[in-house]
Amino acid sequence: MYHYTALVTVLALMLFFYMAVRVAQARARFGVKAPAVTGNADFERTYRVQVNTLEWLPIFLPALWLFAIYVSDVIAALIGLVWIAGRAMYMVSYAKAAEKRGLGFGVQALAALALLVGSLIAIVWRLLHG
Known part of the structure; x- marks a missing residue:
């Protein structure tokens, strides 16, 4: 069972719901x-946070679950929490000013990359050493 990854999935979806x-x-x-979706810069930044998160969810969620299945539920969940923290940082900083969004974006992008690369390595490893 993948209880920790399931919990992180729910938390990520709750954050996305909050953004909506x-x-x-x-x-x-x-x-x-x-x-x-235009006409006020403050609205546009709030909207872009939600849309950008939507753009990242199809990368994050499958990578999170593949990592949990092929590597570790606990490690996937921990990296997933880093992704959520990065998205939250992105949301707060982007709401203030577009140029402040970089750190949160970088944190979540690195977390997603870790999940993707870790999953790929584990899948290939099992194919070769099955």
Whole structure:
């Protein structure tokens, strides 16, 4: 069973849900009516955080689960928590100013890369040494 990875998956989805709520709140606060996604810089940054996270979820979630299956549930979950922390840092810093988003982006990108590369190595290893 992969309880830790499952928990981290739920936490990542909860963070994404929170980002969606923030976008809805920003629409109301800044008067940006759907389907518009431009018109107010503060809204646009909030929106981009959610969309960028959506762009990363198809990379992160399969890599997280493959790592858990082929390497370790606990290590996958720990790296997943780093990814979530990076996304949260990205969200907070990008909301303040676009140029401040780099550190959070870098943290989550490195975590995703670790999951991807670790999964690939473990899968190839098992294929070769099965």
